[in-house]
Amino acid sequence: MPNTSPALPWAALFDMDGVLVDNTDFHVNAWLQFAQHHNRPLTKAQYVENINGRVSADAMAYVFQRPISPGELIVLTEEKEAIYRELYRPHLQPAPGLLDFLGALKAQKVKLAVGTSAPESNVGFTLDGLPLRPYFDVVVDSSMIHRGKPDPEIYLMAASRVGVEPNRCVVFEDAFAGIEAGLRAGMKVVALATTHTREELANTGAALIVDDFTGLVVDTIAQLVTRT
Numbered sequence: 627m628p629n630t631s632p633a634l635p636w637a638a639l640f641d642m643d644g645v646l647v648d649n650t651d652f653h654v655n656a657w658l659q660f661a662q663h664h665n666r667p668l669t670k671a672q673y674v675e676n677i678n679g680r681v682s683a684d685a686m687a688y689v690f691q692r693p694i695s696p697g698e699l700i701v702l703t704e705e706k707e708a709i710y711r712e713l714y715r716p717h718l719q720p721a722p723g724l725l726d727f728l729g730a731l732k733a734q735k736v737k738l739a740v741g742t743s744a745p746e747s748n749v750g751f752t753l754d755g756l757p758l759r760p761y762f763d764v765v766v767d768s769s770m771i772h773r774g775k776p777d778p779e780i781y782l783m784a785a786s787r788v789g790v791e792p793n794r795c796v797v798f799e800d801a802f803a804g805i806e807a808g809l810r811a812g813m814k815v816v817a818l819a820t821t822h823t824r825e826e827l828a829n830t831g832a833a834l835i836v837d838d839f840t841g842l843v844v845d846t847i848a849q850l851v852t853r854t
């Protein structure tokens with residue numbers, strides 16, 4: 627197969643939850659259990675609109691409708707994420723087609739990074755539990771940034787750490803907040819139709835919408851950063 631990868635370096639930046647793993651339903655159920663335990667009203671629709679893909683500081687402020695102190699945030703975040711990990715652990719697996727796609731990207735020397743709103747504890751659970759970490763040159767998680775998605779900081783930091791200009795990066799995202807973060811970083815975005823339907827993703831500005839990584843060809847993605 628001809629290698630039409632662009633001559634200049636480029637990078638693939640991956641969101642974690644809903645992208646590397648198809649785990650949205652488990653996060654939804656964990657948030658609903660957590661909110662119920664604290665007598666806070668929360669629906670799945672509110673989760674999808676206001677929490678999905680966002681850092682815990684923003685999610686907790688939404689659930690409790692007040693600012694959360696740094697100490698309280700650590701305790702509440704770990705309480706919620708422990709529920710999530712317990713629910714998802716028996717189902718933990720890479721998204722369909724992911725390992726073949728990451729292997730193909732690595733074979734073409736594409737720089738690879740993770741940019742996630744998740745806390746370090748969940749990053750370890752997922753990237754070391756599978757294990758996926760060896761594929762990635764860089765991992766940026768919520769402990770390393772000041773402003774969560776939809777702010778572009780996570781993806782700009784990932785690009786800077788792999789040493790690739792933002793306009794040579796492709797972001798893989800499932801969440802509205804994450805798609806916006808990638809676009810505001812000046813990157814091309816591939817949307818995964820895991821949390822949202824293709825119809826819901828149609829007007830987000832994503833350059834491509836896929837169901838998962840099955841059969842995804844590196845050159846298809848490389849063309850997104852050469853077509854500028």
Ligand SMILES: O=P(O)(O)OC[C@H]1O[C@@H](O)[C@H](O)[C@@H](O)[C@@H]1O
Binds near residue numbers: 642643678
């Ligand atoms: O999609 P990302 O950036 O990997 O985000 C991780 C976050 O995604 C949210 O949807 C979860 O509810 C959080 O608990 C989780 O930490």
